[in-house]
Amino acid sequence: MGGLLEVKDLTVQRGGIAVLSGVGFTLDAGAALILRGANGSGKTTLLRTVAGLQPPMAGTVRVAPDAIAYAAHADGVKAVLTVAENLRFWAGVYGSVAIEDALAAFDLGGLAERPAQALSAGQKRRLGLARLIVTGRPVWVLDEPTVSLDRAAVGLFASAVQAHLAAGGAALIATHIDLGIDAAELDVTPCRAIATTAQGVFDEAFR
Amino acid sequence: MSIWEYANPLKFMGWTAPLVPVLWVLSGIALTVGLIWGFFLTPDDYRMGATVKIIYIHVPSAMMAINAWVMMLVTSLIWLIRRHHVSALAAKAAAPVGMIMTVVALISGAIWGQPMWGTWWAWDPRLTSFLILFLFYLGYMAMWAAIDDPDTAADLTSVLCLVGSVFAVLSRYAVNFWNQGLHQGASLSLDSEENVHDVFWLPLLVVLAGFVLLFLALVLVRTRTEIRARRLHAIALRERMG
Amino acid sequence: MIRLLIRDLALAVRAGGGFGLGLAFFLIVIVLVPFGVGPETVLLARIAPGILWIGALLACLLSLDRIFQLDFEDGSLDLLATAPIPMEGVVAVKALAHWLTTGLPLVMAAPFLGVMLNLPGPGYAWLVLSLVLGTPALSMIGAFGAALTVGLKRGGLLLSLLVLPLYVPTLIYGTEVARRGAEGLAVATPLALLAGITLAAVALLPFAAAAALRVNLR
Numbered sequence: 001m002g003g004l005l006e007v008k009d010l011t012v013q014r015g016g017i018a019v020l021s022g023v024g025f026t027l028d029a030g031a032a033l034i035l036r037g038a039n040g041s042g043k044t045t046l047l048r049t050v051a052g053l054q055p056p057m058a059g060t061v062r063v064a065p066d067a068i069a070y071a072a073h074a075d076g077v078k079a080v081l082t083v084a085e086n087l088r089f090w091a092g093v094y095g096s097v098a099i100e101d102a103l104a105a106f107d108l109g110g111l112a113e114r115p116a117q118a119l120s121a122g123q124k125r126r127l128g129l130a131r132l133i134v135t136g137r138p139v140w141v142l143d144e145p146t147v148s149l150d151r152a153a154v155g156l157f158a159s160a161v162q163a164h165l166a167a168g169g170a171a172l173i174a175t176h177i178d179l180g181i182d183a184a185e186l187d188v189t190p191c192r193a194i195a196t197t198a199q200g201v202f203d204e205a206f207r
Numbered sequence: 208m209s210i211w212e213y214a215n216p217l218k219f220m221g222w223t224a225p226l227v228p229v230l231w232v233l234s235g236i237a238l239t240v241g242l243i244w245g246f247f248l249t250p251d252d253y254r255m256g257a258t259v260k261i262i263y264i265h266v267p268s269a270m271m272a273i274n275a276w277v278m279m280l281v282t283s284l285i286w287l288i289r290r291h292h293v294s295a296l297a298a299k300a301a302a303p304v305g306m307i308m309t310v311v312a313l314i315s316g317a318i319w320g321q322p323m324w325g326t327w328w329a330w331d332p333r334l335t336s337f338l339i340l341f342l343f344y345l346g347y348m349a350m351w352a353a354i355d356d357p358d359t360a361a362d363l364t365s366v367l368c369l370v371g372s373v374f375a376v377l378s379r380y381a382v383n384f385w386n387q388g389l390h391q392g393a394s395l396s397l398d399s400e401e402n403v404h405d406v407f408w409l410p411l412l413v414v415l416a417g418f419v420l421l422f423l424a425l426v427l428v429r430t431r432t433e434i435r436a437r438r439l440h441a442i443a444l445r446e447r448m449g
Numbered sequence: 450m451i452r453l454l455i456r457d458l459a460l461a462v463r464a465g466g467g468f469g470l471g472l473a474f475f476l477i478v479i480v481l482v483p484f485g486v487g488p489e490t491v492l493l494a495r496i497a498p499g500i501l502w503i504g505a506l507l508a509c510l511l512s513l514d515r516i517f518q519l520d521f522e523d524g525s526l527d528l529l530a531t532a533p534i535p536m537e538g539v540v541a542v543k544a545l546a547h548w549l550t551t552g553l554p555l556v557m558a559a560p561f562l563g564v565m566l567n568l569p570g571p572g573y574a575w576l577v578l579s580l581v582l583g584t585p586a587l588s589m590i591g592a593f594g595a596a597l598t599v600g601l602k603r604g605g606l607l608l609s610l611l612v613l614p615l616y617v618p619t620l621i622y623g624t625e626v627a628r629r630g631a632e633g634l635a636v637a638t639p640l641a642l643l644a645g646i647t648l649a650a651v652a653l654l655p656f657a658a659a660a661a662l663r664v665n666l667r
Contacts, residue, residue: 080460
């Protein structure tokens with residue numbers, strides 16, 4: 001019996017060319033994994049593949065259906081809606097109702113009725129992350145979640161992740177900073193696909 | 208060995224290389240023989256005079272305009288189902304050829320229509336349908352041109368081709384409903400009373416064979432070019448990614 | 450999914466949502482026509498059904514690229530793709546929202562603009578009916594085009610090029626209903642065909658559009 005998320009021998013592609021290959025890890029309930037690697041090393045592509053937004057070139061991602069909550073650089077925050085409306089929308093989509101916990105976790109209570117266009121970049125980011133809590137999904141897949149957050153907000157985020165892990169969730173996070181979470185680390189640099197090898201059936205054809 | 212082996216780009220390049228010159232020569236012979244026969248060795252029509260001879264351009268190009276779209280539909284389906292890259296590239300290669308055939312059919316029709324109906328253009332259902340087909344070709348080619356990633360382009364154009372085919376058929380019926388038209392009936396149906404006379408028919412078949420061969424030659428050449436371009440694209444991408 | 454519909458409607462009617470632009474455009478097109486063809490009421494009455502249909506079609510086209518573009522740019526579409534809503538449902542709901550914010554106002558405005566074009570008396574009911582039946586197809590076909598072009602930088606122009614030929618059957622049957630209605634002829638056949646096209650578009654195009662969106666997101 002594996003964990004919540006099992007990635008085996010995964011090759012991910014961008015524009016038909018393999019970027020990372022042979023990526024493998026397992027995430028158990030209560031565990032977090034931090035992805036490391038330079039800009040452009042393929043972390044985003046890997047996360048999008050894990051989240052099911054793009055098909056893997058080879059290998060498998062095993063995860064229960066509807067288990068992943070994905071968050072990327074773009075928060076999907078609608079500027080003309082208020083903070084509470086933005087969150088309530090996602091809560092409705094995911095079939096939950098309460099947004100108070102999410103507001104509290106990211107200290108957005110005082111901003112709830114403010115339109116999102118009046119938020120600073122960091123506040124917007126917090127709103128984007130608060131969405132994760134209302135999804136109620138066990139596996140968080142996060143791409144650079146701390147961009148534009150100040151130190152206090154990073155602290156809020158770290159405690160939100162820890163609370164999520166304590167509740168039996170799991171998190172896969174690509175980040176460059178130290179979150180202060182007890183988590184394993186995976187450097188994707190060695191997984192970089194070697195350009196000259198045959199990369200799956202498609203690309204071989206156009207060697 | 209499965210038939211799909213031939214769809215591997217390397218194999219495809221291999222077996223098409225000797226085929227292309229053969230197709231050029233055969234289509235050249237068929238077109239020369241058919242057109243000379245049709246233009247100079249058939250009598251003038253009792254009703255339409257010498258203008259009838261434009262059917263040797265008009266009918267084959269109109270048929271190839273439709274056949275090219277059908278071929279694109281089939282190759283798009285093969286790409287969506289079996290993910291053979293050559294299939295998607297063949298669809299891409301066929302589009303401009305089909306579009307030119309459509310234009311030739313429209314222009315030759317206009318030239319024929321002027322003496323026959325006294326007008327270069329009429330909103331006749333067949334003419335209108337071909338004009339719409341031309342617009343579909345334009346949209347399809349613009350879609351290919353607008354997308355950088357080749358696989359994304361292949362997927363999206365294939366979906367467009369499927370939906371476009373359905374709408375092309377719907378438009379055909381809608382246009383028929385909208386205006387009954389001047390155009391004569393089918394020239395080449397097998398059992399029709401209104402079929403053209405045998406004297407015209409035989410050279411027409413030869414020209415038609417020539418157009419089919421010409422189409423195949425053009426599409427093969429273009430597909431081979433697309434495969435080479437695709438290979439270049441892959442190499443360039445790989446260089447960039449180190 | 451109802452949540453998504455409510456959100457899209459809210460986004461459309463709030464500041465910057467572009468609600469009403471299509472309506473204003475429709476009005477301007479109809480106002481321009483008499484300048485182009487002259488003020489003779491007989492001529493205007495004859496071409497009124499077709500002009501109203503073409504005006505509605507162009508007004509509809511104007512807002513198509515907003516269906517997915519904004520959600521694509523701010524990342525919402527990625528998040529919706531991983532949400533527990535099927536992509537086909539997202540497409541259908543967004544097309545419905547587009548129809549409610551663009552198509553329906555056009556339908557309601559059409560009779561008033563019909564007066565300006567001297568549309569004959571019996572034509573009004575048939576004009577409204579043909580637009581009610583036809584504009585959902587315009588929104589759905591447009592959503593398909595928008596899904597195809599969502600990832601492109603210069604998608605707007607391409608979108609028009611792709612979508613307008615697909616509008617041909619709807620336009621033909623729609624104007625035919627309105628024209629025959631205005632002339633007091635039988636309308637059953639084009640009406641049935643128009644309804645058929647709309648139903649088929651609503652039933653089938655969400656799948657094609659969802660496939661295109663998935664391709665554009667990866």
